[in-house]
Amino acid sequence: METLQNSRVALIGGGMMAEALIRGILGKGLVPPEQVIASDPMPERRAHLSDALGIQTTDSNTAAIAGAGIIILAVKPQTIGKVFAELSGQVQQNVLLLSIVTGIKIEAIRQALAVPAIVRIMPNTPGQIGEGMSAWTATPETSPEQREQARAIVRALGEEVYVEDEHYVNMATALSGSGPAYVFLILEALIDAGVQLGFARPVAEKLVLQTVKGAVVYAQQSGVHPAVLRNMVTSPGGTTAEALYQLEKGGLRSTLSRAVWAAYQKAEHLGSLDKE
Numbered sequence: 001m002e003t004l005q006n007s008r009v010a011l012i013g014g015g016m017m018a019e020a021l022i023r024g025i026l027g028k029g030l031v032p033p034e035q036v037i038a039s040d041p042m043p044e045r046r047a048h049l050s051d052a053l054g055i056q057t058t059d060s061n062t063a064a065i066a067g068a069g070i071i072i073l074a075v076k077p078q079t080i081g082k083v084f085a086e087l088s089g090q091v092q093q094n095v096l097l098l099s100i101v102t103g104i105k106i107e108a109i110r111q112a113l114a115v116p117a118i119v120r121i122m123p124n125t126p127g128q129i130g131e132g133m134s135a136w137t138a139t140p141e142t143s144p145e146q147r148e149q150a151r152a153i154v155r156a157l158g159e160e161v162y163v164e165d166e167h168y169v170n171m172a173t174a175l176s177g178s179g180p181a182y183v184f185l186i187l188e189a190l191i192d193a194g195v196q197l198g199f200a201r202p203v204a205e206k207l208v209l210q211t212v213k214g215a216v217v218y219a220q221q222s223g224v225h226p227a228v229l230r231n232m233v234t235s236p237g238g239t240t241a242e243a244l245y246q247l248e249k250g251g252l253r254s255t256l257s258r259a260v261w262a263a264y265q266k267a268e269h270l271g272s273l274d275k276e
Helices: 018-028 043-054 061-065 079-087 104-112 125-129 144-155 167-177 179-197 202-224 226-232 239-249 254-271
Strands: 009-010 034-038 056-058 072-074 094-098 118-122 130-140 160-161
Touching: 009 018, 009 061, 018 043, 018 125, 018 144, 034 043, 034 061, 034 094, 043 056, 061 079, 061 094, 072 144, 079 104, 094 104, 094 144, 104 118, 118 144, 118 167, 125 130, 125 254, 130 167, 144 160, 167 179, 167 254, 179 202, 202 226
Parallel strands: 009 034, 009 072, 034 056, 072 094, 094 118, 130 160
Antiparallel strands: 118 130
């Protein structure tokens, strides 16, 4: 991928999502490890990233961005104000700045760092194995070449959707960004139900994981609406119909809807933290 070959990539923050991005970038061969540096205050995280991925690490955000053509903000929204204060006046104007910080809007980044080319991304953790889902958007000042660089990084994590309106990024935060946690909770509940029935936990886990995996792949390949697929496996008066009745009675749909809405509202709220 020629678009990134001569770029030095700096990540501010070395947490799990930063690691997922680094793994994706290196896994796709976009840049070699020696062109990637990550800053993190925790010595154990720096040691892990260096040992596991072969990249450079530092405890200094300003040192990390020195000479970088691409900077990725990958910190928690509660600490972005401190990062902005450290980097203010230190960022070169021709860099491509990507942010995966939940809720923090492009305008806040622009005001703090005075960088015109800004890309905001909402990835998710399955990006660690190349099966992620990311929504992203870019400022008008982002050049076509910079957009291709951003797209290459996002695609290193899996599937991607470009949105014209930044508002959709917070929506994606609630739906796909937090989405894996909803799925993991459902998996956990189904496995526990299998154990309650009498299965050994490893057996219940295998039954559930493959069932969910198979259902998702089947839904993707069939191209049929999930409601139609659900009806196809629901015989009148049968076991599935009885189970679905209990799920509807328990408010599964409305509970999931409220959960996603709550996550969206939280993302909107986090966007104001850098002003506090």
